[in-house]
Amino acid sequence: MTVHRPGFVDVDHAGRIEDVGDATQPPPAGTDHTTQRVSGVLLPGLVNVHCHSPMTLLRGSGEDLPLLQWLEEVVWPREGRMNADDTYWGMTLACAELLRFGVTTSCEMYFYPEAVVDAVRDAGSRCVVTAAVLVAPGMEHLGGWQSQLDTAIGLGDRYAGDADPRVEVGLAAHAAYTLPIEALTGIAEAAGQRDRLLQIHVAESQHEGAELEAEHGKSVPALLEDIGFFEPRRVLAAHSVWLSDEDLAIYRRAGVAVAHCPQSNTKLASGIARVTDFLEAGIAVGLGTDGPASNNDLDLWEEARLAPLLQRARTGEATALPAEAALGLPTRGGAQALGRPDLGVLERGRWADLVRLETADAAFVPMLTDRDLLAHLVWSASSRHVRDVWVAGRRVVANGVVLTVDEERARAEVQQRAERLATG
Amino acid sequence: MTVHRPGFVDVDHAGRIEDVGDATQPPPAGTDHTTQRVSGVLLPGLVNVHCHSPMTLLRGSGEDLPLLQWLEEVVWPREGRMNADDTYWGMTLACAELLRFGVTTSCEMYFYPEAVVDAVRDAGSRCVVTAAVLVAPGMEHLGGWQSQLDTAIGLGDRYAGDADPRVEVGLAAHAAYTLPIEALTGIAEAAGQRDRLLQIHVAESQHEGAELEAEHGKSVPALLEDIGFFEPRRVLAAHSVWLSDEDLAIYRRAGVAVAHCPQSNTKLASGIARVTDFLEAGIAVGLGTDGPASNNDLDLWEEARLAPLLQRARTGEATALPAEAALGLPTRGGAQALGRPDLGVLERGRWADLVRLETADAAFVPMLTDRDLLAHLVWSASSRHVRDVWVAGRRVVANGVVLTVDEERARAEVQQRAERLATG
CATH class of the missing domain: 3.20.20.140 (Metal-dependent hydrolases)
Known part of the structure; x- marks a missing residue:
């Protein structure tokens, strides 16, 4: 599936999706996976x-x-x-x-x-x-x-x-x-x-x-x-x-x-x-x-x-x-x-590259049918609604903040290097 | 001017711009206005x-x-x-x-x-x-x-x-x-x-x-x-x-x-x-x-x-x-x-309708010339960079949060009314 209102996602040790289910479903028991309970809307990365x-x-x-x-x-x-x-x-x-x-x-x-x-x-x-x-x-x-x-x-x-x-x-x-x-x-x-x-x-x-x-x-x-x-x-x-x-x-x-x-x-x-x-x-x-x-x-x-x-x-x-x-x-x-059947869809066996959106926002109001959610995702949602991101089951963005890059340093490096490239 | 890197803005008692100046300028003294010191980039509302x-x-x-x-x-x-x-x-x-x-x-x-x-x-x-x-x-x-x-x-x-x-x-x-x-x-x-x-x-x-x-x-x-x-x-x-x-x-x-x-x-x-x-x-x-x-x-x-x-x-x-x-x-x-010479430009006499953008973001990097700032504002900035907003000198958005509307209630009202309108 492409859009999922969780529920939960089970991710195996390698970082692949084991199961996705809605909030009413109990996540499967077991120790060979981690279970991520999420609210809002989940998309594949x-x-x-x-x-x-x-x-x-x-x-x-x-x-x-x-x-x-x-x-x-x-x-x-x-x-x-x-x-x-x-x-x-x-x-x-x-x-x-x-x-x-x-x-x-x-x-x-x-x-x-x-x-x-x-x-x-x-x-x-x-x-x-x-x-x-x-x-x-x-x-x-x-x-x-x-x-x-x-x-x-x-x-x-x-x-x-x-x-x-x-x-x-x-x-x-x-x-x-x-x-x-x-x-x-x-x-x-x-x-x-x-x-x-x-x-x-x-x-x-x-x-x-x-x-x-x-x-x-x-x-x-x-x-x-x-x-x-x-x-x-x-x-x-x-x-x-x-x-x-x-x-x-x-x-x-x-x-x-x-x-x-x-x-x-x-x-x-x-x-x-x-x-x-x-x-x-x-x-x-x-x-x-x-x-x-x-x-x-x-x-x-x-x-x-x-x-x-x-x-x-x-x-x-x-x-x-x-x-x-x-x-x-x-x-x-x-x-x-890209010829990559391991990406792009939320289903068992694909990589757990996940994007969670915050939907408590005017962009998602009103929501009368499932079709409305698709319309909102394309026509009124935007990157600003992305709150959490996982790559192969590892959280890389939490509450809108990138955990894996020192952004301030990256900005300073790019600024300084761009100045040098511009002047020769 | 349309884009201003503050500095400060002086707003008179009626909510109109009295003066805008850059960070190196001392704001004019006086008691007939309020002075707002701001960082980042300022645009007219x-x-x-x-x-x-x-x-x-x-x-x-x-x-x-x-x-x-x-x-x-x-x-x-x-x-x-x-x-x-x-x-x-x-x-x-x-x-x-x-x-x-x-x-x-x-x-x-x-x-x-x-x-x-x-x-x-x-x-x-x-x-x-x-x-x-x-x-x-x-x-x-x-x-x-x-x-x-x-x-x-x-x-x-x-x-x-x-x-x-x-x-x-x-x-x-x-x-x-x-x-x-x-x-x-x-x-x-x-x-x-x-x-x-x-x-x-x-x-x-x-x-x-x-x-x-x-x-x-x-x-x-x-x-x-x-x-x-x-x-x-x-x-x-x-x-x-x-x-x-x-x-x-x-x-x-x-x-x-x-x-x-x-x-x-x-x-x-x-x-x-x-x-x-x-x-x-x-x-x-x-x-x-x-x-x-x-x-x-x-x-x-x-x-x-x-x-x-x-x-x-x-x-x-x-x-x-x-x-x-x-x-x-x-x-x-x-x-x-709209035929409204009192809006749309940051200059003395116009309404102090102001928008402050956060520019410490990849969208504004690198910044080599003033021309780059204009390019960034149109081509890589977006509404997500809006942090503070004033209307007639009154702050209505602070750090991305609307101060003047109970958004949660407004969303609930619209949702509920939309349901009624849809079903008759």
């Missing part, structure tokens, strides 16, 4: 399927500049100066933010993936880190694509199996238009051989792939399919704003999932993805915040509300993406998009 | 220019139904059963919500305007109440338009002058397509004679005025101009989503202001208003939440973020409605739209 969270370091910088000027004058120079420690602190502040908003899992794409993993492990959150293989001016210090890929594979090998069940390492190709074809096929082959999640940016803006499409005489999704990029079992295509019906058919038959980033896509005027069409076609869709430089926070509640708003603007249908479907996106939809 | 706030009673009810079915099966029957006491409690819960979000002034359009005024006075907030004159099936108990108008004029007479400086009473015609022409002219004449704010819904959905436009051979704004509806000094046209260039020129020359309701307009799939065009033409634009039955809360911070997102979706320009302009909408824009 939210899943942010596409973010570059360490970009907290660039939050609000160069706002309202035209895209290219912003990238060339603000983002790329600062990212070029970023080191692994900066990334660690950017990610640490992001973890505090994510956890406080009830986002227990994030799928990250950034440089210095090891620093990202370290921050996540220290903060007690959960993530899928996909190291971004990228060949771009100013980023030469990252090395060539093959060496970046080797590093990413090596990091993945270290976390393969049960090294830390909260950390999964995947692979990422930045985009078809920023990498040579042999890099794309090389990354995909590596992902396929090791069954790793494979992430890529596709069709974020309308004309980004125009040159490539002219050269190959086909759309970027068609090209990616042709070169075998969609062959790994789990492929996640971020954004996917500008897809034709044919592209959509490719996603469906190849089992490609979409990371939909509504706020980033509208803020940067990229466009509105065809989310209702994706869902109708049976394509898995999760929600992503994208990076805090372009959003500017990591609040998945905002995305869950914006997604249906934008589908209604796009289709002219006031019933597009109703509350239940919208709430499915950051929960079971996110788990599906 | 936000102004919600279009709402039907007592519809908290219908929040989340009949969600995701097609518009007409929702109105006919849910909204109208329940509103038909609503009495003045219901309205009072719906508005009381709304006042708590508004104040907690830092919204100190709301422009209300609803039945039982006297109950709305009573709730606002008890809650210590500020409002412009425009009684909605409406002729509609199921609403016969409200009386004919002339009798509704007489009641609204009478209420306004009682609050004319200095009866209560926190309460202004205006007039409202529900819409051109729900009232006979003589009612529209009658209401406008009454507003003009008494210099009252005159509010009306215009062009909310694409085809709502089609019949009327066919009959008169002109657009609704052109018709309203012809019959003198725009002659009063202060006219506020809510929504105004579907305006032609000619309609826009009419608004400009007649000095008509717009109440822009981005979330309501997208949720109901009405469309996206031409806000950047309005501003370019010098038309005053404020932000409205619309009623909690169609939004579903009264959080103006969400509107201030959604407005630029939608303008970017509409225009394809990533720099449309930059942060400073977006932040102007719920502050000075709202004051202009």
Whole structure:
């Protein structure tokens, strides 16, 4: 189930859900689990399927500049100066933010993936880190694509199996238009051989792939399919704003999932993805915040509300993406998009990543039917109602306070490092 | 100024701002004022220019139904059963919500305007109440338009002058397509004679005025101009989503202001208003939440973020409605739209309606320039950062808690009344 009015949750020793039950039910006896009695409303931990969270370091910088000027004058120079420690602190502040908003899992794409993993492990959150293989001016210090890929594979090998069940390492190709074809096929082959999640940016803006499409005489999704990029079992295509019906058919038959980033896509005027069409076609869709430089926070509640708003603007249908479907996106939809059947739903065997909301608030009044609760969760609740959060059964947020991160220090580190990155 | 890092604020005995200064400045001596030393960031109290706030009673009810079915099966029957006491409690819960979000002034359009005024006075907030004159099936108990108008004029007479400086009473015609022409002219004449704010819904959905436009051979704004509806000094046209260039020129020359309701307009799939065009033409634009039955809360911070997102979706320009302009909408824009030069800006002589935000939070990190603060206020801050609120110098919210409303009772009243309204 996605929404639960507890009752209780039983969590086994490994941190997985053993049972959930309502207040009238006696919790099962036994010593092989812990029982958490909770009031209010319980949700599965939210899943942010596409973010570059360490970009907290660039939050609000160069706002309202035209895209290219912003990238060339603000983002790329600062990212070029970023080191692994900066990334660690950017990610640490992001973890505090994510956890406080009830986002227990994030799928990250950034440089210095090891620093990202370290921050996540220290903060007690959960993530899928996909190291971004990228060949771009100013980023030469990252090395060539093959060496970046080797590093990413090596990091993945270290976390393969049960090294830390909260950390999964995947692979990422930045985009078809920023990498040579042999890099794309090389990354995909590596992902396929090791069954790793494979992430890529596709069709974020309308004309980004125009040159490539002219050269190959086909759309970027068609090209990616042709070169075998969609062959790994789990492929996640971020954004996917500008897809034709044919592209959509490719996603469906190849089992490609979409990371939909509504706020980033509208803020940067990229466009509105065809989310209702994706869902109708049976394509898995999760929600992503994208990076805090372009959003500017990591609040998945905002995305869950914006997604249906934008589908209604796009289709002219006031019933597009109703509350239940919208709430499915950051929960079971996110788990599906990441190919993670161990997340996103409150049921036996899945990880006890839990979010408890305070419902003694005007946002939940009146409550006449169960349907009203779903409406309130999407349309009037927000991250401010998140009170307690658990990851694998461990409490990481209590009464709105993050227990696992020294937020004051994280803020000071990010402030000081951002000053250095800005001035060179 | 709109954003102020205090410092201090001096408030005179009447509740108006005498001086604002930064932390380095000594506050002026004297006994004719009180000095409030504050940390964090100070904004003028936000102004919600279009709402039907007592519809908290219908929040989340009949969600995701097609518009007409929702109105006919849910909204109208329940509103038909609503009495003045219901309205009072719906508005009381709304006042708590508004104040907690830092919204100190709301422009209300609803039945039982006297109950709305009573709730606002008890809650210590500020409002412009425009009684909605409406002729509609199921609403016969409200009386004919002339009798509704007489009641609204009478209420306004009682609050004319200095009866209560926190309460202004205006007039409202529900819409051109729900009232006979003589009612529209009658209401406008009454507003003009008494210099009252005159509010009306215009062009909310694409085809709502089609019949009327066919009959008169002109657009609704052109018709309203012809019959003198725009002659009063202060006219506020809510929504105004579907305006032609000619309609826009009419608004400009007649000095008509717009109440822009981005979330309501997208949720109901009405469309996206031409806000950047309005501003370019010098038309005053404020932000409205619309009623909690169609939004579903009264959080103006969400509107201030959604407005630029939608303008970017509409225009394809990533720099449309930059942060400073977006932040102007719920502050000075709202004051202009209501024709209220005593609100919306932190400066001497205006009402000391103040909102203090807590900025020791990830949403405000990093902060490298003053421009960053504006970006953070629009793109990563939210109503959860509102800590303290004053209306006319009186503290109504302290550390996030509303001092002037018994919220628990208000929630219980709304819950119980909503149950009755739902079942008849």
